[in-house]
Amino acid sequence: MSPFLGSFLGASILSIVSIAVSTRLSPNVRLKRNDPRRDIALAAAILVGLLVLFSPLDALADRFFSAHMVVHELLLFTMPIALLAARPIPAVLMTPWRLLPSRWRRSIAKRWNWTRGSLVSFAYLERPFPALLMWTLVLWLWHAPRLYDLALRNEWVHTTEHILFLVTSLLYWQPLLSGCRRGALNNNPQRVLYLLAGGMQGCLLGALIAVDNNVLYTDYLLLPGLSVQVVLADQHLGGAIMWFTGPIFCGLLAAVALDNGDIRVAADRNEAPWSK
């Protein structure tokens, strides 16, 4: 099995795991603190991180656009979903904070004016429309040829790109999977529109890359052993990965993130007129 195929299979399995553990999540349900699925989700998120940073996929991503797109898809879909299912962030952030003496905490909070008022701007970014807008902007901007080539040349820019992908993806998926928080989407039609908008923009970007017959990211041509034909075929494959995985993920996530609505109650209330 080639390293690419192995990494791709690994990524697919992890994606399925992350969605599977989220299947009981809905806008009104949160996993309890001791739910084992949170541990599974956290393990999946860590494995995705290892896959992105230390597996053959990482080496391949420097050389092939298609492998790089697999990394992007993991950062845009699998990892944020797993992280939102696991919810380790509050625990990770709050534990060292709570270890500090209360006097220090008060002092730090006062100094940084860490009050509800100063968090307004961040809370605004958690709302669905700004989150969607940011996710879209970040995704499209970083796939602009100049910025993408810059990220290929400079590792720091590359890291910034991936961090931005992850952060904006967390923000995007949060209104769908965030339980009863402020800014969560309130009903199924809203959630469906949100999923459609998110899925379609990624789909369109992937499509534009996949059907372009010019090499968009010319830095790949500077790598030894890669001809124009290979780079172009690789670009088409990468575009296709981006094109097709978005709808598949959004479809799967729809099954996860949508609420059963009032039919569940109606169905339990009554079977059928003639079955009484």
Next chain:
Amino acid sequence: MQKSTEITRIALVHMITGFALFLAMGLLGYAMRLDQAGLWNFDPSLFYEILTLHGAGMLNAALIAALGGMIEALNGSTPLDARFLWTAYVISCLAFPIIVVATMIGGVGAGWTMLYPLPYHSLGEWSVTAALAVYVSYFLTAVAFLIYCLVFLTGTRRAAGGLRRALALDYLFSFGCEGADRLPSPAQLAATAVSIDGIGTVVLGCIWLIPRFLDASGLIGPMDALFVKGVLNGFGHMLTNLTMYTALASLFAMLPVITGRELKTTIPIVLALDLVILILIVPFGHHLYQDFAVPAAILMVSEFASFASTVPVLLVAIMGGLILIYRSDMRWSVPAILVALGLWGWAFGGIAGLMDAVIPINQVTHNTLWVPGHFHTYYLLGVLAFTFAHMYHLVRERSGGRESVISRLAAWLYGIGGAGFVLMFMLSGAMSVPRRFAQHIPAWQIPDQISVVFVGLISLALVWLGIEIFWRLASAWRD
């Protein structure tokens, strides 16, 4: 069991989406007819891209609209899982932009059937990725359809207390002596039959699509062209026919509304809808009459099965509908006009299809404009007429508004425009004008030019009805 507001909203969203997609795809169809009529000439490559998008998109539009009708028809009698209905809707909708980009930007112009050696051997017209995208779009549509079928089947089974009861088999085989007290409604019967065949159709789709994906990736060699054509026609034929039987649910929902009479489940209805499960599978072979390598026995069976497939339509839709309408003091409201047009369209389109299924006639009409004449009648004046009637009624009932004289005129205009449009197709077919030709010679263009006028009438009617529905949508959405 009470009607669920959320399910009604899901149905509305489906029907409105189907209507909007139909309008967009209809405009593309108008452009193609203008090109063939010599009134607006554009590049043949663009024509074939539009042809591909129009075919695949219209199928998607009709399916989504018809499924919306079925969802509403089952609402209140069958438990349906809203989450999975929304999920299937999301997947269906995401399939659509893929095909738009693949055709209009990627340049795929292989027609929605994409027969061998297309779409992977395009002589540089489009890339393999773009062709693959069309297949992915079909795959997503098939997955979405599978989810709908599973939701319907689970619901009808649960409502009736088992599959046997959901199909009213006890009632049928005892000639009405047993099980008469717990009969499913006609809409539930149709949903069960469509779901069972739908699951088989998706399996058939996977048999077609998955090897095509493997072929594109280079993991397997090229497939047998005739096998691909057979499976594709099986899948395509089943999907289009199931769309029509899905639209039956809208007819069943509308007949009691417009006639004021109850539509009861009777032995002919049970027989016809149960027969659909078997009858729908066999006749796809009538698409293979020109393939000499197909054994003659299969072609003959397909011919007889094609005749048999008219029985359910005749028994349930046309006879059942007309019996209910006869002396019912029906008022000619917009839904009533559209239902009457739908019944006519099914009868007329069915006869045209039946003629085309006769082997000696098919030798003349195959791949002529007769064939689009047949399926446009079935869709435009059948599936979509029933579904639009249902949608119009639902929006009007929920918004509480009254229909105007102009709306009724628009409904008649839809019928006149539709009838003229499909008749011109059939006239061209009778003149042996080939289908899927971007450029028509002047001798073929007279029916094309006449049909342009009729398409204009359809457009006018739909724009008026569309504006009216859009205007009332906000109040129809509220509880």
